[in-house]
Structures are given as C-alpha cells and as structure tokens.
Amino acid sequence: MSAKSCMCQExxxxxxxxxxxxxxxxxxxxxxxxxxxxxxAKMFCLAGIGAHIPGxxxxxxxxxxxxxxDGCPVSCAKKTLEHAGFxxxxxxxxxxxxxxxxxxxxxxxxxxxxxxxxxGKIEETISRSSDGCCAK
Amino acid sequence: MKIEILGVxxxxxKQLTANxxxxxxxxxxxxxxxKVTDIEKITEYGVMMTPALAIDGTVVSAGKVLSKDEIxxxxxx
Numbered sequence: 603m604s605a606k607s608c609m610c611q612e613x614x615x616x617x618x619x620x621x622x623x624x625x626x627x628x629x630x631x632x633x634x635x636x637x638x639x640x641x642x643a644k645m646f647c648l649a650g651i652g653a654h655i656p657g658x659x660x661x662x663x664x665x666x667x668x669x670x671x672d673g674c675p676v677s678c679a680k681k682t683l684e685h686a687g688f689x690x691x692x693x694x695x696x697x698x699x700x701x702x703x704x705x706x707x708x709x710x711x712x713x714x715x716x717x718x719x720x721x722g723k724i725e726e727t728i729s730r731s732s733d734g735c736c737a738k
Numbered sequence: 739m740k741i742e743i744l745g746v747x748x749x750x751x752k753q754l755t756a757n758x759x760x761x762x763x764x765x766x767x768x769x770x771x772x773k774v775t776d777i778e779k780i781t782e783y784g785v786m787m788t789p790a791l792a793i794d795g796t797v798v799s800a801g802k803v804l805s806k807d808e809i810x811x812x813x814x815x
Binding site for chain 1: 745746748750751777780783784785786787788789790792796797798799800801802
C-alpha cells in the first residue's frame with residue numbers, strides 16, 4: 603500500500619477464514635486468500651476480532667457482508683464472529699466434502715473449495731483477469 | 739479528552755473532523771483533535787477502513803463518517 607493511498611473505499615465483502623492448524627484450516631486460509639486476491643472480497647484477521655481490537659471490530663462493522671470459512675465443524679471462525687455480534691454467512695469445508703486429516707492442500711483442493719464457495723464466480727474472474735490473478 | 743481522526747486526508751476524513759469539532763463545540767467540551775494520516779500508525783490501531791475516530795486512544799468508529807449527533811452521543815457516554 604502506498605503512503606498516499608486512501609483506505610476509505612466502501613467495504614463490500616469481508617472474508618474470515620479460520621486459518622486453523624489442521625489441513626482443512628490451512629485450506630480455509632488458502633481459499634480466503636484466493637478469493638481476496640481475485641478482488642471478490644477483502645480478507646480480514648479473525649484473531650483481531652477474537653482479541654476484541656476496537657479498530658478491527660469497528661472496521662468489520664463497516665462491511666456490507668461478512669463470510670466465514672471454517673475448516674471443520676468446530677466452526678471457530680463463525681463462532682468468534684457471532685460472539686463479537688456479527689451476522690455471518692458461513693461456510694464449512696466439511697460440508698463441501700473436505701475431511702479433517704484427510705485433505706491434501708494443493709491447487710486442486712483450493713480451486714475446488716473456492717469454486718464451491720463462490721458458486722463458480724472464481725472461474726469467471728480467472729477468465730476475465732489479464733494477469734491470471736488466482737490462476738496460479 | 740483526546741480525539742483522533744484517522745485517515746489519509748480525503749474529503750471523508752475532513753468531514754469527520756468538522757463533525758467532531760461541531761460536536762465538541764455543542765457539548766462545550768475542550769478537547770484536543772489531532773489527525774493521524776500515517777498509514778502505519780492507522781493500522782497500528784487495527785483500523786483497516788477509514789475514516790476512523792478514536793477517543794482517548796480507543797477506536798470507536800471506522801469506515802464511516804459519523805454525524806455530529808452520533809459523535810455527541812459517543813462522547814456523552
């Protein structure tokens with residue numbers, strides 16, 4: 603970010619992956635980053651919400667929509683956000699067919715999970731993107 | 739009381755500053771209003787959306803231009 607750039611653009615979608623330590627936690631993180639990289643959402647720090655950092659809580663309140671991506675049914679991301687008072691559209695990788703301890707985090711699984719969450723919009727973005735933002 | 743306006747200086751930040759000044763005037767409160775324009779300093783507050791308003795070091799709003807009345811309500815709490 604350049605020193606002169608403004609941070610006052612309207613905030614549409616914020617994505618909070620659980621970013622947990624397991625394979626599906628890692629996958630949630632990679633999916634969140636892929637969605638953000640394609641410009642479909644802005645990725646945000648779940649830890650900041652859990653830590654009740656006022657600046658992060660207030661910044662998240664400015665979003666039009668918040669989605670959580672959890673790796674497993676413990677649903678830490680969803681619960682952390684709800685505990686902080688946010689209404690969340692939640693996704694769980696278990697529901698999308700990814701089993702904890704049995705998931706390989708690679709380009710295929712990232713692409714597959716991302717596509718399921720975005721309803722295929724990610725492919726549109728890839729095909730429209732001149733630099734192939736999330737194709738790699 | 740210390741009031742900080744966090745933002746790089748766009749029209750929204752200026753409007754928030756004006757609203758904060760008006761709120762203080764109506765409440766008859768003398769407070770220091772300072773502008774934080776350095777992005778690194780802004781992110782140290784955890785603020786990802788500007789303009790933001792901090793009172794005595796705590797961010798009370800981010801990503802929106804609070805009206806004079808909204809600021810009055812927060813200050814009066």
